[in-house]
Amino acid sequence: MTVRTADRTLDIFENFAHRQRPITVADLARELSLPTSTCFALVRTLVDRGFLYYLRPRGAFYPTRRLGWVAEAIGHHVPIAQNVRPLLEALRDATGETVILGKLQGQGVIYLEIIESRLAIRYTMTVGAVRELHASSIGKAIVAAMDEEPRERLLAKLKYPKLTEHTIRNRAQYMKSLDEGRKRGYWTNVGESSPDVMGVALSVRIFGDLYGINLVGPQSRFDRHLKSYVDALKATVRKVGAVRMALCSD
Amino acid sequence: MTVRTADRTLDIFENFAHRQRPITVADLARELSLPTSTCFALVRTLVDRGFLYYLRPRGAFYPTRRLGWVAEAIGHHVPIAQNVRPLLEALRDATGETVILGKLQGQGVIYLEIIESRLAIRYTMTVGAVRELHASSIGKAIVAAMDEEPRERLLAKLKYPKLTEHTIRNRAQYMKSLDEGRKRGYWTNVGESSPDVMGVALSVRIFGDLYGINLVGPQSRFDRHLKSYVDALKATVRKVGAVRMALCSD
DNA sequence: GATAGGAATTCCTATATATGAATTAAGATC
DNA sequence: GATCTTAATTCATATATAGGAATTCCTATC
Numbered sequence A, B: 001m002t003v004r005t006a007d008r009t010l011d012i013f014e015n016f017a018h019r020q021r022p023i024t025v026a027d028l029a030r031e032l033s034l035p036t037s038t039c040f041a042l043v044r045t046l047v048d049r050g051f052l053y054y055l056r057p058r059g060a061f062y063p064t065r066r067l068g069w070v071a072e073a074i075g076h077h078v079p080i081a082q083n084v085r086p087l088l089e090a091l092r093d094a095t096g097e098t099v100i101l102g103k104l105q106g107q108g109v110i111y112l113e114i115i116e117s118r119l120a121i122r123y124t125m126t127v128g129a130v131r132e133l134h135a136s137s138i139g140k141a142i143v144a145a146m147d148e149e150p151r152e153r154l155l156a157k158l159k160y161p162k163l164t165e166h167t168i169r170n171r172a173q174y175m176k177s178l179d180e181g182r183k184r185g186y187w188t189n190v191g192e193s194s195p196d197v198m199g200v201a202l203s204v205r206i207f208g209d210l211y212g213i214n215l216v217g218p219q220s221r222f223d224r225h226l227k228s229y230v231d232a233l234k235a236t237v238r239k240v241g242a243v244r245m246a247l248c249s250d
Numbered sequence C: 001g002a003t004a005g006g007a008a009t010t011c012c013t014a015t016a017t018a019t020g021a022a023t024t025a026a027g028a029t030c
Numbered sequence D: 001g002a003t004c005t006t007a008a009t010t011c012a013t014a015t016a017t018a019g020g021a022a023t024t025c026c027t028a029t030c
Helices: A004-019 A025-032 A036-048 A066-075 A079-083 A085-095 A137-145 A148-157 A171-184 A219-242 B004-019 B025-032 B036-048 B066-075 B079-083 B085-095 B137-145 B148-157 B171-184 B219-242
Strands: A052-054 A061-063 A098-105 A108-115 A130-132 A187-190 A197-206 A209-218 B052-054 B061-063 B098-105 B108-115 B130-132 B187-190 B197-206 B209-218
Touching: A004 A025, A004 A036, A004 A061, A004 B004, A004 B036, A004 B066, A025 A036, A036 A052, A036 B004, A052 B098, A066 B004, A066 B066, A079 A085, A079 A108, A085 A098, A085 A108, A085 A209, A085 A219, A098 A137, A098 B052, A108 A137, A137 A148, A137 A171, A137 A187, A137 A197, A137 A209, A171 A187, A197 A219, A209 A219, B004 B025, B004 B036, B004 B061, B025 B036, B036 B052, B079 B085, B079 B108, B085 B098, B085 B108, B085 B209, B085 B219, B098 B137, B108 B137, B137 B148, B137 B171, B137 B187, B137 B197, B137 B209, B171 B187, B197 B219, B209 B219
Parallel strands: none
Antiparallel strands: A052 A061, A098 A108, A098 A209, A108 A130, A187 A197, A197 A209, B052 B061, B098 B108, B098 B209, B108 B130, B187 B197, B197 B209
């Protein structure tokens, strides 16, 4: 179903991202629960490719800057990064809250851009994280905007696992929540994925594809500022929807 | 000897770094000369992990910012990056030429830091690249600084493949070149790896390990400025050698 | 300088994976 | 709207790989 070695390759880099210092083969094997020989072969491959280097022969190793170089080359040309990100940053600055750009991915929502709040109490999440569709404001906004028949196919597969006391647990509740969003003009997640966390979301088409944008943060702040947050979100979505493909020839 | 799937995982990211736009499974499989099904499984894994995302279902995909996030987390804490890089940048600014920090890796030299010249005609190379030991000024500086017996072991394994008209082709010539360097106080590579490219290098110990630093560029400029280049390099090496472990507890 | 302990590295084979072929789905064309 | 084309996805099996055990190589300690 999934390629083990690829997973492990990513594990290695993510492990370095956490530890942030050199490590030996034996220790890395322990940390990742791998047989030493397996870990050794993997490390050798990454060293051969210039992604890791030994500080001394047979000693500890660390990533070179090559991964950073590759990531930079990739990142600078994402159409979304160029055109949409600045607008999301403006929204973060206007509201002070964390802003997320998400997209349907299988039966979840993947977080593509996260512009973090600068406030002490804030919502924090990793880029690339995939969250439950039924407990996400972005998810609701996107599902509400989908065509009848792909939505049907999607909903047929949805489970509604309990994440908090307020998690939506079945399709009827979910449809009701979507409808409330339609009437209200925006979709919410009030403590449905984590306690005290609230999000408000809208969907938007970018280059023909469907995305969701939300504001997330502590429920208390959202209670106080809801109206202005929603207005700011709506304004942003209008601007994002107006972005044209000018810069993205192919 | 090397793990195929890990290689392919890196291939995918490097491929995106070159192409810089979304691609479908079939096209990626073609580009990497993989069976579609193999490519598909790999992509699914990377998507599951949040490193790739589909712009639309069954359509083209592109890396998320997760790789960038990981690379950033890794990069900011390399002891060398923190302590040594600024000194190398100063050397680049003082001379105008490309500055490289390298290290022995197997029977080659791996490029760990590359501070590129800003001049129109410059030496350009990718971080993580591994170059031939016998045709590298950094290589000579490092080998010259090694202890007798590890050096013997290393030299016993060295081949001397021809890269240009001036490449050193055997051990005798190599030893002679090392000796000239010792007398002169610095080591050189004059068109031995690529035509018209010249480098001057010194070795330096950082946190107890052996590295090499060089200046590389077009031979014509080096002919004109050799003395000042070498002086600047020596001054930099002095400063780098004085860097202490203060910031690198473990 | 010898010895011991621990790690890196190699080696062999059970096992997981890669892949060619088959199937299903989407989208283009008439 | 039906047919055709192309691509995505699944599946069974030959094949490459993972991992336990053995070996070699360091390095710390006596």
